[in-house]
């Protein structure tokens with residue numbers, strides 16, 4: 301592990317806009333004071349101090365979407381979630397330096413979400429460039445599998461919306477099948493997102509992963525569906 305990573309982990313622990321889980325088997329969140337916190341059904345009152353809809357960015361990496369949504373959607377509360385603390389560090393630091401208060405980060409496994417959020421507490425989920433898990437034997441780990449859709453259903457409003465952006469044709473086709481198989485409603489899909497000239501400014505945000513792979517990908521794909 302590089303020294304840079306260790307320094308980032310130490311700083312992350314002290315950030316008031318970051319909550320971390322350190323043990324898969326004990327899914328508590330720890331705040332910047334080292335205290336265990338439980339905000340299930342209380343994120344609005346206890347953390348954001350308003351009743352604005354809560355949007356999750358899952359597998360947020362460096363948090364580009366969390367930061368962009370916090371700026372472009374001031375009447376929403378945004379939570380970026382990733383297992384990798386050194387990546388979250390960048391977005392969390394940016395929010396602190398720029399005094400943006402409608403977004404935070406949670407470092408945890410997405411599998412544990414139902415421990416932290418209550419029924420209907422989340423209104424929208426963004427999945428920018430999740431790992432496609434190319435092997436069929438790992439298809440359950442794709443963030444649009446039935447396994448994850450079931451987790452999202454435990455925490456989302458009945459009409460909750462999920463956005464997927466990917467460069468993977470495999471994940472794009474798999475997601476369209478998963479939407480049908482799991483009784484979700486397809487709202488919009490583009491095999492070539494940028495070719496469709498999207499008007500939603502958020503769709504033009506380019507994450508670290510997208511920038512790295514843009515030249516290799518034939519097209520960027522986008523799917524929007526309702527649970």
Ligand SMILES: C[S@@+](CC[C@H](N)C(=O)[O-])C[C@H]1O[C@@H](n2cnc3c(N)ncnc32)[C@H](O)[C@@H]1O
Pocket residue numbers: 358359360361362381382383384387408409410411428429430431507508509510
């Ligand atoms: C391919 S990267 C994409 C990162 C970012 N969304 C982007 O576009 O640059 C996938 C990210 O998802 C995170 N991730 C994958 N599976 C996860 C899980 N089960 N729980 C939490 N984070 C996960 C990884 O740590 C990684 O940062």
